[in-house]
Amino acid sequence: MRAEREAARVERVGAPASRESAPGTGAGDPFPLERVVDEDGLVADESRVLLAGEELLRLHRAMVLDRALDERMITLQRQGRIGFYVGAIGEEAAVLGAAAAMAPTDWIFPCYREHGAALLRGMPLAAFLCDLLGNAAAPGKGRQMPCHEAWRPARYASVSSPIGTQISHAVGAAWAARIQGEEMVPLVYFGDGATSSGEFHVGLNFAAVRHLPVIFACRNNGWAISLPTDRQTAAATVAQKAVAYGMLGVRVDGNDVVAVHAATRRARARAAAGGGPTLLDLVTYRMEGHSTSDDPRAYRAAAVVEPWRRRDPIERLRRLLLRRGLLDDAGVERVRAEVAAEIQVALAEAEARPPRPPLESLFEDVYAEPLRQQREQLAELAGAVAADPRVADPRHADA
Numbered sequence: 001m002r003a004e005r006e007a008a009r010v011e012r013v014g015a016p017a018s019r020e021s022a023p024g025t026g027a028g029d030p031f032p033l034e035r036v037v038d039e040d041g042l043v044a045d046e047s048r049v050l051l052a053g054e055e056l057l058r059l060h061r062a063m064v065l066d067r068a069l070d071e072r073m074i075t076l077q078r079q080g081r082i083g084f085y086v087g088a089i090g091e092e093a094a095v096l097g098a099a100a101a102m103a104p105t106d107w108i109f110p111c112y113r114e115h116g117a118a119l120l121r122g123m124p125l126a127a128f129l130c131d132l133l134g135n136a137a138a139p140g141k142g143r144q145m146p147c148h149e150a151w152r153p154a155r156y157a158s159v160s161s162p163i164g165t166q167i168s169h170a171v172g173a174a175w176a177a178r179i180q181g182e183e184m185v186p187l188v189y190f191g192d193g194a195t196s197s198g199e200f201h202v203g204l205n206f207a208a209v210r211h212l213p214v215i216f217a218c219r220n221n222g223w224a225i226s227l228p229t230d231r232q233t234a235a236a237t238v239a240q241k242a243v244a245y246g247m248l249g250v251r252v253d254g255n256d257v258v259a260v261h262a263a264t265r266r267a268r269a270r271a272a273a274g275g276g277p278t279l280l281d282l283v284t285y286r287m288e289g290h291s292t293s294d295d296p297r298a299y300r301a302a303a304v305v306e307p308w309r310r311r312d313p314i315e316r317l318r319r320l321l322l323r324r325g326l327l328d329d330a331g332v333e334r335v336r337a338e339v340a341a342e343i344q345v346a347l348a349e350a351e352a353r354p355p356r357p358p359l360e361s362l363f364e365d366v367y368a369e370p371l372r373q374q375r376e377q378l379a380e381l382a383g384a385v386a387a388d389p390r391v392a393d394p395r396h397a398d399a
């Protein structure tokens with residue numbers, strides 16, 4: 001049945017584009033996959049490596065931290081120490097290569113897998129973890145879902161759960177910056193699934209019509225939870241969608257951090273020089289479940305994932321660093337040990353904090369002065385907690 005449906009679909013819209021086409025394949029391909037570093041860590045054209053050794057090492061560390069954090073947090077969720085987690089295993093190059101190409105004054109509008117970008121920008125790991133725990137030191141005061149950080153000091157906007165909404169936010173921010181005469185190029189991340197949302201159309205159309213400086217970074221990871229990309233869209237690539245809006249579309253090997261960085265840097269320079277927005281189609285792969293609430297074994301065979309293991313973005317960068325003598329095996333181990341220790345220390349710090357923000361904080365930050373009703377509600381809540389403290393203990397959510 002499934003095979004028949006697939007055959008009918010292919011007849012209707014043509015076979016889906018291969019996610020793996022090499023750069024330059026298919027003469028006349030208007031969106032060839034840009035790649036700088038191949039899977040063995042080899043570079044065909046040195047002039048395309050724009051990152052100095054130190055920057056490559058910094059990115060490597062950031063990617064290793066991102067991976068280790070995801071692995072640790074998934075374990076913590078399984079242990080019942082956090083409620084939910086959504087990570088970026090396999091997508092670290094797409095996340096960090098793009099973020100590293102931006103200016104510190106640019107706003108980043110994340111989807112929900114870009115914790116690595118928040119940390120790269122300077123969000124302290126302990127603050128990220130406090131937010132995840134929703135404890136007394138959580139910058140978001142426990143008001144968000146877990147894993148929905150924001151970090152204003154580094155111009156990292158709040159994670160958006162409703163698919164695609166951050167796209168319009170980024171476009172609005174670019175427009176505001178133009179009105180205020182500020183050079184600011186927002187980077188907005190979203191997934192392949194988000195390209196089917198109304199916000200994608202509205203945002204890209206508006207940005208192109210107004211010629212706004214926005215970088216639309218699609219982490220094209222093959223899946224929208226259980227829906228593969230070729231069922232999400234009949235278009236052969238995400239990049240080609242840019243044409244209809246009248247903007248530049250670029251297809252990049254999203255597991256090559258050097259290529260992602262170079263394409264984003266180019267897009268940023270164009271945008272800042274008045275060249276308008278760019279849609280980056282960062283072709284990558286979601287190696288794990290959608291989130292800790294998902295079990296991908298229900299909808300995809302392990303064999304489908306296997307070829308992507310060889311394309312692991314961290315391994316690829318590691319091979320490049322080893323070839324260049326920027327790192328040796330001991331150095332790789334040292335980085336792993338350092339980030340593991342960093343996570344351990346931050347986690348101990350976060351878990352030592354009181355488990356919830358003060359009750360009064362529930363009523364703050366909406367009105368300058370609390371309303372009479374709010375004061376009454378606070379008194380009622382305080383009474384309920386005094387009668388049974390479990391009411392306010394997140395570990396007894398059913399009390």
Ligand SMILES: Cc1ncc(C[n+]2csc(CCOP(=O)(O)OP(=O)(O)O)c2C)c(N)n1
Nearest residue numbers: 161162163190191192193194221223224225
């Ligand atoms: C408006 C809206 N519809 C549906 C959902 C449920 N949902 C959460 S994530 C997701 C898939 C998104 O896939 P994609 O955009 O490819 O991002 P990815 O998770 O692959 O990074 C969906 C449908 C939602 N959060 N918001």
Ligand SMILES: [Mg+2]
Nearest residue numbers: 191192223224
């Ligand atoms: Mg996706």
